[in-house]
Each structure stands twice: as C-alpha cells, then as structure tokens.
Amino acid sequence: MRMSRYFLPILKETPAEAQIVSHRLMLRAGMIRQAAAGIYSWLPLGFKVLRRLEDIVHQEQIRAGHNPMLMPTLQSADLWRESGRYDDYGEEMLRIKDRHGRDLLYGPTNEELITDIFRNNVHSYKDLPLTLYHIQWKFRDEIRPRFGVMRGREFFMKDGYNFDVDKPSAIQAYNRHMVSYLRTYERMGLKAIPMRAASGPIGGDNTHEFLVLADTGESEVFYDSAILDLKLGDRTVDYDDWGQCESIVTEWTTPYARTDETHDQAVFENVPEERRKTSRGIEVGQIFYFGTKYSDAMNAKVVTQDGDRVPVHMGSHGIGVSRLVGAIIEASHDDNGIIWPEAVAPFRVGIVNLKQGDEEADGACDGLYKAAMALGLDPLYDDRSERAGAKFATMDLIGLPWRITVGPRGLKNGVVELTCRKTGESEELTPELALQRLSEIYAGI
RNA sequence: CGGGCUAUAGCGCAGUUUGGUAGCGCGUUCGUCUGGGGGACGAGAGGUCGCAGGUUCGAAUCCUGCUAGCCCGACCA
Structure with missing residues (x-):
C-alpha cells in the first residue's frame, strides 16, 4: 500500500x-x-x-x-x-x-x-x-x-x-x-x-x-x-x-x-x-x-x-x-x-523514501515496493512529500516491525537501511539483501 | 447507578469569574526555500461557542432544562 x-x-x-x-x-x-x-x-x-x-x-x-x-x-x-x-x-x-x-x-x-x-x-x-x-x-x-x-x-x-x-x-x-x-x-x-x-x-x-x-x-x-x-x-x-x-x-x-x-x-x-x-x-x-x-x-x-x-x-x-x-x-x-509483534503487524515492513521527488530515490523505492509485494511482505510505502522526521515519527507510531529507509546518501553506496522497530538496531544492506532478510524473518510466521 | 468534571475550528486548549459580537498552538490549502528524526518564511481557508428556552439594548460568558462525553467508585471479557 x-x-x-x-x-x-x-x-x-x-x-x-x-x-x-x-x-x-x-x-x-x-x-x-x-x-x-x-x-x-x-x-x-x-x-x-x-x-x-x-x-x-x-x-x-x-x-x-x-x-x-x-x-x-x-x-x-x-x-x-x-x-x-x-x-x-x-x-x-x-x-x-x-x-x-x-x-x-x-x-x-x-x-x-x-x-x-x-x-x-x-x-x-x-x-x-x-x-x-x-x-x-x-x-x-x-x-x-x-x-x-x-x-x-x-x-x-x-x-x-x-x-x-x-x-x-x-x-x-x-x-x-x-x-x-x-x-x-x-x-x-x-x-x-x-x-x-x-x-x-x-x-x-x-x-x-x-x-x-x-x-x-x-x-x-x-x-x-x-x-x-x-x-x-x-x-x-x-x-x-x-x-x-x-x-x-x-x-x-x-x-x-x-x-x-x-x-x-x-x-x-x-x-x-x-x-x-x-x-x-x-x-x-x-x-x-x-x-x-x-x-x-x-x-x-x-x-x-x-x-x-x-x-x-x-x-x-x-x-x-x-x-x-x-x-x-x-x-x-x-x-x-506501538511495537507490533511480527505475526499481527498490519504491514510487515514500512518503506521510507527520504527524498520524495528525487528521481533516484523514487526509483529505488518503487523497485523495493514492487519486489516486497511480490514476496508477500505486504509493505507500506511512505511516498508522501514529508520530511524524514515526520516519516520516521509516523512509522514509529504505527509500529511496523521493520522499516527500510531509502535515501540519497545510502543509494550512493548502493545500500538501504533495515531497522528493527523493537530494538532500534539498523543495518545497511543492498535492497536485495534487505528483502531477503525480511523473507527469512517472516518465513516462520 | 452514586460522586466529581467537561462540551469553543479536524486535534489540543485559552476566553466564561467582571456580558460588548471569538483567539492561540498543531493540523489543513497555496507558494517559495528545504530534505536522514514531527523544518522555515509568506499568504489563505475553516467556528449556528453541544442543544432548547429564558434574562438583557446586547450572551461563548448570566439563569433553567436537556443531550453527549470523561474521571473515581460499584460492575465487567
């Protein structure tokens, strides 16, 4: 969505x-x-x-x-x-x-x-x-x-x-x-x-x-x-x-x-x-x-x-x-x-586009979004023209267990950030690896 | 159901004591600048002041009745 x-x-x-x-x-x-x-x-x-x-x-x-x-x-x-x-x-x-x-x-x-x-x-x-x-x-x-x-x-x-x-x-x-x-x-x-x-x-x-x-x-x-x-x-x-x-x-x-x-x-x-x-x-x-x-x-x-x-x-x-x-x-x-347990989360992952309107960021997010849907990860893609802080605050509030953050800074190195809502821990990964990691997490749920 | 309290813009509130025609923050709309933790500036829109009646030249403000909601208690998955 x-x-x-x-x-x-x-x-x-x-x-x-x-x-x-x-x-x-x-x-x-x-x-x-x-x-x-x-x-x-x-x-x-x-x-x-x-x-x-x-x-x-x-x-x-x-x-x-x-x-x-x-x-x-x-x-x-x-x-x-x-x-x-x-x-x-x-x-x-x-x-x-x-x-x-x-x-x-x-x-x-x-x-x-x-x-x-x-x-x-x-x-x-x-x-x-x-x-x-x-x-x-x-x-x-x-x-x-x-x-x-x-x-x-x-x-x-x-x-x-x-x-x-x-x-x-x-x-x-x-x-x-x-x-x-x-x-x-x-x-x-x-x-x-x-x-x-x-x-x-x-x-x-x-x-x-x-x-x-x-x-x-x-x-x-x-x-x-x-x-x-x-x-x-x-x-x-x-x-x-x-x-x-x-x-x-x-x-x-x-x-x-x-x-x-x-x-x-x-x-x-x-x-x-x-x-x-x-x-x-x-x-x-x-x-x-x-x-x-x-x-x-x-x-x-x-x-x-x-x-x-x-x-x-x-x-x-x-x-x-x-x-x-x-x-x-x-x-x-x-x-x-909220911090939803994975099994009951309304969406399994949130995708945050830090620079809506930026060609590269938009493209990367669209790709991630479609791939996540194809994997059954039921993503919520924050494609609003809001600033980073507002998007993070929204994601934290609604409590999706995982967040993929996409911004120009990471994209320069070919990575996005995968963050766990519960622990706050983040990891920089390629988009492909981030999705693979999520698929593994949700495989048993 | 007993006790306490509230009702003013989408949300959070001030204004009610002492009556003079409604305001703040957030949100929202448009524009510009922004762009990694609720950003800045400028310009707007938005309210029968819960409802009904009364007092008064004049009521968000005073009086009466009603309605809705909240808190404590009893009750309850």
Missing part, C-alpha cells in the same frame, strides 16, 4: 478522552474512532490488525478440529427465557423490540442459540464430540465503558461451544481448548497465562482465564514466575491424543497462577519466594466446562450407545479478539508508539 492512497488519519496530539496507552495509541495511529460510548469504528489500519488476529484464531481453531460458523448478533428473547437468563442477565443485556413488539436482544453471548441449534439437529452420541464456534460482534451494555477497545460495549469475540456425551470427553474438549488457546496467543507474540478463575454468570466449576501481564490490567494476579518460561514452540500437537493434551494442560496449570478472585495466600506461599510474583493482568480469554446447565434447561439430549437419553455435556470458550488489539499494545509499545 502506498501511504499517499491509504486512509491513515494520525494525530500528533493525544485526544483528551483517552486515558490508557493502548487507547491513546490506537486513536493517534488512526486505528479507531469512537462512534458512541464504548462503540468504535475500525479504520483501515485497526481493521487490518483485527483481521490478522481473527485469521490466527480461525487457523488454530480449525487445526483443533472445531467448526467455524456464524450466528446472528440479534437473538430472540424466547430462548433466553427458556434458560432463565433473560431475567438473570440484567441491565447489561441490550433489549430491543421489533415492529411487532417482539422482544429481541443484541447477543452478549450465544449459549442459548447454539444449544437450540444443537438440540434441533443432533440426537445421537455418534455425532459427538462436536465443537462449534464463531467470531462475531457482541454487545454488553456496560455501565461505564472505558479504556477504548479494552472495555467497550460492542466487542468482537470468538466464542465456541463443545458438546460431549459425558464428562470425561467434555474435559478432553476443555483440555483441547486450553492447548489451542495457548498456541493462539503464542502465535500472536503474546505471553498469556492460564489462571484458575471464578466462573461468573456463565456458571460451572472448571474454568481458566488467560491473562496478559500489563500494568493497566483490570485484575490483580499472583503467579509463579516459572510459568513464564513455558513454551509450546514448534511442538506438534495431536488434538485427538487425550494424553498429550492432558499433559500439556498439566504442565501449564501446575505452577501457581491465579487472579485475585481465586487467590489463596497459603498455597501461594509454597512457591519459592524469589519466584512469587504479583502483577496486573488483562483478561484475553476464558474457557469453561459447565456440564449440563444449558442442556438440562433447554432439553438438549442425545441417545447413548446403551440407548439412554442423556443431557449433553457442554463447555464454552471465548477469546476477546478486539480486546486483544488493545492488550497487545499495552504489552508492546514505547514512548514513540
């Missing part, structure tokens, strides 16, 4: 309403604009990041054998009356009437709808296990939305639901989800720690939250620092292998890691003192096993091998995709702006 044709309304000054760093940077970098309290438009740069995250979530869910689908944002109140949650959910649920006076709601989650789909179409144990998920906009009418996309009213979320014939296989689904989530966050360049959680309004006993450590996090967290060293890396996971999933879950849930809701100081003190850490965390996902809560209420039953009709065991699992955009920025930025 050429910046001269890109819609990138960056702000030099910080808008008054933004309090935390991710909100400030998302506004300044032209990623979002507020439409109403807690409701945002995603401008091209923000939308690109959102899509990158969505893609990663889909890939990892499909890899785990889960079925992508799409449910509507608006739901009929009737199903929620059936589960009893129409009254339980309270003011957070946005209630709407259609022209016929029928009660609708903007879905804050989808247990009822998915259970309805399930009970109408699945009747036998032979169709299990089954996990359905979608990535869709949700709405919770928070009393006080704040912190930009971190706590908006409208948010983009992956929510998935597993259906199993009994508890052991539902626990395998739980484990499978934990592993797939660990992979998902790791691919995004994030350290998200599974922590034992309280179950909240969805219900159930078996639940973990995934938290990204950041000073601005909403939860206080207590953990054994040994958990930070755990990595899936390039381990291959067979999601049908119950033993393997269980051992990975055991590995990740053995070190102490809890939020303030479930924290137990006595247990925590068994952790060696030097590894005992307290911090704040942003919740970016949660998994639940809640048994037959909804299948009982909504009569979702399957026939077992023995011919019995039993309520199906369920769990639900969520990843806050739009919130992750903010969480990643909270965890990865400096005074100059």
Whole structure:
C-alpha cells in the first residue's frame, strides 16, 4: 500500500478522552474512532490488525478440529427465557423490540442459540464430540465503558461451544481448548497465562482465564514466575491424543497462577519466594466446562450407545479478539508508539523514501515496493512529500516491525537501511539483501 | 447507578469569574526555500461557542432544562 492512497488519519496530539496507552495509541495511529460510548469504528489500519488476529484464531481453531460458523448478533428473547437468563442477565443485556413488539436482544453471548441449534439437529452420541464456534460482534451494555477497545460495549469475540456425551470427553474438549488457546496467543507474540478463575454468570466449576501481564490490567494476579518460561514452540500437537493434551494442560496449570478472585495466600506461599510474583493482568480469554446447565434447561439430549437419553455435556470458550488489539499494545509499545509483534503487524515492513521527488530515490523505492509485494511482505510505502522526521515519527507510531529507509546518501553506496522497530538496531544492506532478510524473518510466521 | 468534571475550528486548549459580537498552538490549502528524526518564511481557508428556552439594548460568558462525553467508585471479557 502506498501511504499517499491509504486512509491513515494520525494525530500528533493525544485526544483528551483517552486515558490508557493502548487507547491513546490506537486513536493517534488512526486505528479507531469512537462512534458512541464504548462503540468504535475500525479504520483501515485497526481493521487490518483485527483481521490478522481473527485469521490466527480461525487457523488454530480449525487445526483443533472445531467448526467455524456464524450466528446472528440479534437473538430472540424466547430462548433466553427458556434458560432463565433473560431475567438473570440484567441491565447489561441490550433489549430491543421489533415492529411487532417482539422482544429481541443484541447477543452478549450465544449459549442459548447454539444449544437450540444443537438440540434441533443432533440426537445421537455418534455425532459427538462436536465443537462449534464463531467470531462475531457482541454487545454488553456496560455501565461505564472505558479504556477504548479494552472495555467497550460492542466487542468482537470468538466464542465456541463443545458438546460431549459425558464428562470425561467434555474435559478432553476443555483440555483441547486450553492447548489451542495457548498456541493462539503464542502465535500472536503474546505471553498469556492460564489462571484458575471464578466462573461468573456463565456458571460451572472448571474454568481458566488467560491473562496478559500489563500494568493497566483490570485484575490483580499472583503467579509463579516459572510459568513464564513455558513454551509450546514448534511442538506438534495431536488434538485427538487425550494424553498429550492432558499433559500439556498439566504442565501449564501446575505452577501457581491465579487472579485475585481465586487467590489463596497459603498455597501461594509454597512457591519459592524469589519466584512469587504479583502483577496486573488483562483478561484475553476464558474457557469453561459447565456440564449440563444449558442442556438440562433447554432439553438438549442425545441417545447413548446403551440407548439412554442423556443431557449433553457442554463447555464454552471465548477469546476477546478486539480486546486483544488493545492488550497487545499495552504489552508492546514505547514512548514513540506501538511495537507490533511480527505475526499481527498490519504491514510487515514500512518503506521510507527520504527524498520524495528525487528521481533516484523514487526509483529505488518503487523497485523495493514492487519486489516486497511480490514476496508477500505486504509493505507500506511512505511516498508522501514529508520530511524524514515526520516519516520516521509516523512509522514509529504505527509500529511496523521493520522499516527500510531509502535515501540519497545510502543509494550512493548502493545500500538501504533495515531497522528493527523493537530494538532500534539498523543495518545497511543492498535492497536485495534487505528483502531477503525480511523473507527469512517472516518465513516462520 | 452514586460522586466529581467537561462540551469553543479536524486535534489540543485559552476566553466564561467582571456580558460588548471569538483567539492561540498543531493540523489543513497555496507558494517559495528545504530534505536522514514531527523544518522555515509568506499568504489563505475553516467556528449556528453541544442543544432548547429564558434574562438583557446586547450572551461563548448570566439563569433553567436537556443531550453527549470523561474521571473515581460499584460492575465487567
């Protein structure tokens, strides 16, 4: 993309309403604009990041054998009356009437709808296990939305639901989800720690939250620092292998890691003192096993091998995709702006032309730009007639992981400069070598 | 929902106390000079002062009502 044709309304000054760093940077970098309290438009740069995250979530869910689908944002109140949650959910649920006076709601989650789909179409144990998920906009009418996309009213979320014939296989689904989530966050360049959680309004006993450590996090967290060293890396996971999933879950849930809701100081003190850490965390996902809560209420039953009709065991699992955009920025930025992990960067490389209008510089940049596109490097070429300082400041603000700087001084010697946003380190290379280097970096991502 | 606060040009703000017809910085447009970390000079454009009503010769300024947004708390992925 050429910046001269890109819609990138960056702000030099910080808008008054933004309090935390991710909100400030998302506004300044032209990623979002507020439409109403807690409701945002995603401008091209923000939308690109959102899509990158969505893609990663889909890939990892499909890899785990889960079925992508799409449910509507608006739901009929009737199903929620059936589960009893129409009254339980309270003011957070946005209630709407259609022209016929029928009660609708903007879905804050989808247990009822998915259970309805399930009970109408699945009747036998032979169709299990089954996990359905979608990535869709949700709405919770928070009393006080704040912190930009971190706590908006409208948010983009992956929510998935597993259906199993009994508890052991539902626990395998739980484990499978934990592993797939660990992979998902790791691919995004994030350290998200599974922590034992309280179950909240969805219900159930078996639940973990995934938290990204950041000073601005909403939860206080207590953990054994040994958990930070755990990595899936390039381990291959067979999601049908119950033993393997269980051992990975055991590995990740053995070190102490809890939020303030479930924290137990006595247990925590068994952790060696030097590894005992307290911090704040942003919740970016949660998994639940809640048994037959909804299948009982909504009569979702399957026939077992023995011919019995039993309520199906369920769990639900969520990843806050739009919130992750903010969480990643909270965890990865400096005074100059955002620092995107390579896997989620909106563009993989920025090309800065230091002397727009100079025949040699323009020519070199055009060549680099086309070659980078051909290599799939998705470059953003700053071809504006701005001065060097303004172009650098823009690139730093929007946080592309790599920058190629092209100017007359280097071109005299046949080189351009490749700079890493994160470390600030630069290297002079021929344009060909710079592209080759980037291809290698991105080959594994 | 309780407490506090704000609303003036695209953004950040001053002006409101003491009423006299709106200003600064950034951005933006045009021109010239520039050209490796938000450059300089010159000339422009841009505002029903959140909305409605009232007081007054006259309201951004005073009064009443409303709306929207922000912060703290409770709540929350």
